[in-house]
Amino acid sequence: MLSPAIEQKLNDHLNLEFASAHLYLSMSAYFESQNLSGLARWMFVQYQEEIGHTMKFFKFINDRDGRVELSDVPKPEHQWEGPLDVFKSTLSHERMISNAINGLVRSALEANDYATHSFLQWFVNEQVEEEATAAGILGKLELLGDSRQGLYLLDQELGQRSVTAEET
Numbered sequence: 001m002l003s004p005a006i007e008q009k010l011n012d013h014l015n016l017e018f019a020s021a022h023l024y025l026s027m028s029a030y031f032e033s034q035n036l037s038g039l040a041r042w043m044f045v046q047y048q049e050e051i052g053h054t055m056k057f058f059k060f061i062n063d064r065d066g067r068v069e070l071s072d073v074p075k076p077e078h079q080w081e082g083p084l085d086v087f088k089s090t091l092s093h094e095r096m097i098s099n100a101i102n103g104l105v106r107s108a109l110e111a112n113d114y115a116t117h118s119f120l121q122w123f124v125n126e127q128v129e130e131e132a133t134a135a136g137i138l139g140k141l142e143l144l145g146d147s148r149q150g151l152y153l154l155d156q157e158l159g160q161r162s163v164t165a166e167e168t
């Protein structure tokens, strides 16, 4: 059984993951508009992952006899200056999500809610990967500079991404 305070915080985070999905879908649409279909594919898989994260919260709240409450999804950004700008936004977004997860972990411990604390450990580890992946792609884009050929090759590489069962 969830306390009302933890139930609220879990719902807040569920809605944040849902908003993340919308942001990445918007980035995917932006890349499509730039004829960067590999980057668009990568962001579409990222969108699917965020839906998977949302559903992990959905299931956990229900499993603990809580009540899922969806909120409005804010309109995501839809225009960027280029791939570098998109991945700067991605990294800073993921850092914000990591901070939110850390706050949730703290709240779970303060409430002696060990089941929620245990559930959140998957997300603690996932955020390390999320930040590292975004930082890695950002680093590559910085190395490429203005190289169109380099961007073409990176687009090919990132277009190979597929969603893993663990994420959904």
Ligand code: FEO
Pocket (backbone or CB within 6 Å): 017, 020, 049, 050, 053, 094, 097, 130
């Ligand atoms: Fe669900 Fe990318 O954090």
